[in-house]
Structures are given as C-alpha cells and as structure tokens.
Amino acid sequence: MAHTAMSGFGTTAGDDPLQTAVWRLRSRGCWTDAAALLTPHAANPAAALERVGLLVERCMYTGEGWADAEDALRTAEAGAVSDEERGGAACERGRLAYAATVLGVRDRADEARTALGRAAALLSPDSPSRPLLDFRRGLLAEHIAESPQAARAAYRRAHEGAAAGGDLLLLSFTFHHQARLALREGETAEARHGFSEALRLREELGYLIGAAPALAALADCEPQPEADRLRAEAGRLFRLLGGVPVWLAGRLPVPAPR
Template identity: 60%
Template sequence: MADALWRLRSRGCWQEAADLLRPQAGRDPSAALTRAELLIEQCLFTADHWERAEDALRQAEAGVAGVEHRAAAACARGFLAYVASVLGRRDRLDEAQAALGRTSALLPPGAPGRPLLDFRRGLVAENLLHDPGAAWIAYRRAHDAAQRRGDGLLCSYTARHLAGLALEDGDRERAREGFRTSLRLREELGFTVGVAPALASLAEVSEPGEAARLRAEASRLVHALGGVPVWLARRLHTGPAADAPPDGLGVEDARGAIS
C-alpha cells in the first residue's frame, strides 16, 4: 500500500491515492490522517478541491485516538489553513497559528512529528507573517532534524526554502547550493510532481543559457503532469519574473511514515 500511494502521489494522482485509502479511513485513524494530508497536498498543487480536503480532515479529526493522532490532525489543520491563505482563497492565518500551536503543545521534544511541524511553522512565518528571521530558525531546525532522521523529502523542502531566504538576503551561491540539493533529492526520490518547482528555483540563480534550459525542462514536466503545479504553470507561461506561491510539504514520505 505504501509503495502504491507513493507512486500515485509522486505523479500528482492525489485523488486516486486517497481513494485507495477510503476503505481503511473509517476504521484506522492513521489512514484517515494520511488521506486528509494527500488531499491537502492536492489543494496546494492545484488550488482546487478544497471541499474534499476539508471533508477528509474533518473525518480524520473525528476519529483521532491518542495524543499522537491529535497532534497530527492539528498539524494538518494548520497546514490546510496556511495553503488556503497563501493561495488567496481567504485569510486563515489565525486558524493556522492556533492549530500549529496546539500541535506544539501536544508533541514532546524529539517527537517524530516535530520536524514537519517546524517546517510548517516556518512557512507561516515566511509567507504569512513576513518574518524571515523566524522562518530561517524554524526551517533550520526542521532541516537538521530531517537529516538526522534520513527524511530526504522533507530535506528537499527545507533546503529549498532555506535557499529562498538566502537568495532574498543576496547570497546567490548559498541559494544555488540549496536549490541544487533540493532538485537532487527530489530526482533521487522520484518525487516527480515536485521536480518542476525545483528546476524553476534553480533557474533563478543560474546563468542565462542554463536558466533557459531549466525553465524549458520545468515547462515540459508541468505539461506532462497536466498543468500542475498550477501556480508554476502560470509563472512559466508569463515569464520568470512573475511571483508564484511557495510550495510546502503536504505528506510525510509515503515509503515510511504514512504506511
């Protein structure tokens, strides 16, 4: 099941992956939470299907059993509120902060869910609170913990966002290193749906000829995946100077934590 979920998710087939989990979701809190996270990630990449994600998350919240599941459900709630705010559906900053705060209160230091929580708090700090200092601290903490745990997918996200902050600070070399690391990890993991954003980010700090090649490769990949991420498809169509909403981690590595 974990391998099947990963193959579908990595190709942007979130609904199909969620359908695989539907029979289990009514009786297994972990399956219900995984299903909700998959559909939240679908919202992130498509800027659509919000009701599906909300319904799945409410089901997961209703079936939580124990502190670990309550923390995971709260973390998912905070991420959904973040995604809705970033993609302009409506401002849910207060909800995002409250939910991630509940997650932090429930998780002891060193808990497996802490790195993902720290990353999502970094997203809120960077993109909703516009506090790059707080974002850097949260991303750095998440990145170090993900490296210790061997979580390559989370590392690909933290490296990407740390690189983005470095670029804003004028450090193009550190940004280039981080974007290359993110791209390499996503290619090694086979996280196909996440490769195009990594290519586009690396293009921002590459020489003109290489940048054009990277954007062309990203465009081909987005087209092959049916136009996702939608915000990157718009950006590549309108030109490299256009801003796009940042991505964020939606589900832990499907070959491990969500099985």
C-alpha cells in the same frame, strides 16, 4: 495492516505494497486516486491522517478539492485518540488553512496559527512529526507573518530533524526554502546549493510533481543559457502534469505554436 502516518512533506515509499502504490500515485500528482486506496482503512487513525495529507497536498498544488480535504480532516480529527494523532491532525488543519490563505481562497491565517500552535502543544519534543511541524511553522513565518528570521530558524530546526530522521522528502523542502531565503538576501551560491540539493533529492525519490518548482528555482541562480534550459525543462514537466503546481503558471516559458 500497518500504515505510515503521512504528513504532506514527510512520507516516502516503503516496502508495504499499499504504501508503495500510494507513493507512486502521489509523486505523479494523482492525489485523489492515492487517497482512494486509503479509504477502506480510514478507521485506522494513521491511515486517516495520511489520507488527509494527500488531499491537502492536492489543494496546495492544484487550488482545488478543498471540501474533500475538509471532510477527510474532520474524519481524522474525530478518530484521533492519542496526543500524537491529535497533534498530527492539528498540523494538517494548520497546513490546510495556510494553503487557503496563501492561494487567496480565503483568509484563514488565524486558524493556521492556532492549529499549528495546538500541534506544538500536543506533539512531544521527540515526536517524529516535530520536524514537519517546524517546517510548516516556517512557512507561516515566511509567507504570512513576513518574518524571514523566524522562518529561517524554523526551517533550520526542520532541516536538522529531517536529516536525523532520514526523511529525504522533507529534507528536499527544507533545502528549497532555506535557499529561497538565501536568494532573497543575495546569497546566490548558498541558494544554488540548496536548490540543487532539493532537485537531486526529488529526482532520487521520484517525486515528479516537485521537480518543476525545483528546476524553476534553480534557474533563478544560474546564468544564461543554463537558466533558459532549466526553465524550459520545468515548463515541459509543468505541461506534462497538466499545469501543476498552479502557482508556477506565468513563470515558465510557453512554447511557440507550430
């Protein structure tokens, strides 16, 4: 059975029944269940890497499951035989280390830099994983190196690659993060456009767990009462999904007790 190699922001549902089932679970934040569907296929390097992506994404959204992600990552690293597979595993290690750092679990910034650098050395310039790697290097530049200029360049490369490859989920993230930088620089119209496009793509894809962050971000660009409406909708989805993603906690309105 063929598997679409998964990296956290690069997979959309395909025609394969297994991939469709995995996507439906993932898009609703059921990462553990989605990963369980792939466990019988873990001897396949692409499936093993896809399973890692699911479990690392769970860490990023919930702040939990670090040991499971590490175990899955070691399995994927051990089973990788080609440069593409080794590069994909290194890219996931970089993302896991980045997530642990920005969520305050443990400072693994050096590990994140090293792993993403290794991924860059292993992946060919025309690798389909390059746009995703560029995006993750942008995250590192923005949130760890605090270099918005380098982040913008990396996001732009990722955006162009995602558009060329038809990776709509990754495209939603590159829109979102470029919009964040635009908002920081006071470019409200550009930010509003980027956040709106990110939200549109996630709604079209059915990526439910990504809708609340997009709504909350868009609210920061809108006047009242539209801003309050967007934050209320984001809060509804946040509560519906059990408080995921955890980093939205405290940013959304809490309903009054009845």
